Amino acid sequence: MTSRSVQTDRWLTLEGTTNTRDLGGLPTTDGGTTRPGRVLRSDNLQTLSATDVHRLVQQVGLREVIDLRSIAEVLMEGRGPLRDLSEVTHRHFSLLPERGHHTDVFAAEEAELPEVPGGWLESLLPRQVGGADQGEPPAVRSYLGYLEHRPENVVGALRALAAADGASVVHCAAGKDRTGVIVAFSLAVAGVPHEEIVADYAMTAEVIDALVAKLAASSTYAEDMERRDVASHTPRAETMERVLALLDERYGGPVGWLTANGFGPGEQAALRARLRD
Incomplete structure (x- = not known):
């Protein structure tokens, strides 16, 4: 597994986020490495400072x-x-089942009184679960639920990454669950081995205290942060290990799942090139 020092070098310290890092510098199964400056992962970007924006x-x-x-x-x-x-x-690619519908959520956000979908609090943070996996731990079920309920948006996010020019950043609220799944698929396509995908996922634990504090300061997330302790928010390596093991068992791996869901060899090659070449 990659050493802690190499992993830590990938952090991007910003004033307005707590969980931003570059997906470059990770080893691949064929002896290569992923390229820095292509894809970043992050928590919410709402509080970026002017200095952060300039840097990014x-x-x-x-x-x-x-x-x-x-x-x-x-x-x-x-x-x-x-x-x-x-x-x-x-x-925008929500990984949760949505109540209500907006064809352009970024246009809707500019309205003076935007229409917030009914029942929004129920799906504020990612706890939707796969219906066929009741025996799995809650976090594993949540991640499988993204694949079950919103496969078109998992694929859509990866297509956007594959087609982009310049650097891209993938984010959700905390940058660990929904972001973790999209990043895991991206890294798998790039040829990063499972143990490195797991290590990248688990890095968020290093900043979990600051991350929870940031979310608790937002009126949107404060109530949810108060309901659970920090430990319940902390990503664990075994969660991603289990998700990858189930994908191996059922589809021959993340790439097999993507192929079965319409993200074929050509698109996989384009995404791989974005992360590798």
Whole structure:
């Protein structure tokens, strides 16, 4: 497994986020490494400072935001600072079943009184579960639930990453669950071995105290943060290990799941090139 020092070097320290890191520098099964400056993963981007925005856009070369939050989260949180920049494209792919429908959630957020879907609190943070996996731990069931309920958006997010120019950032609220699943699939396509995917997923545990504190400071997430202790929010390596093991068992791995859901060899090659070449 990659050493802690190499993993830690991938953190991007920003004033307005607590869980931002680069997917570059990870080893692949064929002896290569993923390229830095192509895909980042992060928690919510609503509180980026002006300095953060300059660094991301001017220094990192950020040109695309892949937002995995629910419609309710987008509308409750409102516009983030990157939304004002014409050079940064925003794309929305919720991984949760939605109540209500917006054809353009980013247009809806600009309304004076946006329509928040009914029952939004129930799906504020990702706890939807796969119906066929009742014997699995809750976090595993949640992640399998994304694949069961929103496979088109899992694939859509990866297609957006594959087609992007410049750097992309994938994010949700905490940058660990929904983001963790999309990142796991991306890294698998790039040829990163399972143990490295698991290690990347588990890195969020290093910043979990600051991450929970940040979410607790938002009126959108405060109530949920108060209901559970920090330990219940902390990602565990065995969660991602189990998800990857089930994908291996059922589909021959994450790439097999993608192929079965319409993200075929050509698109996989494009995503691999984004992360590798």
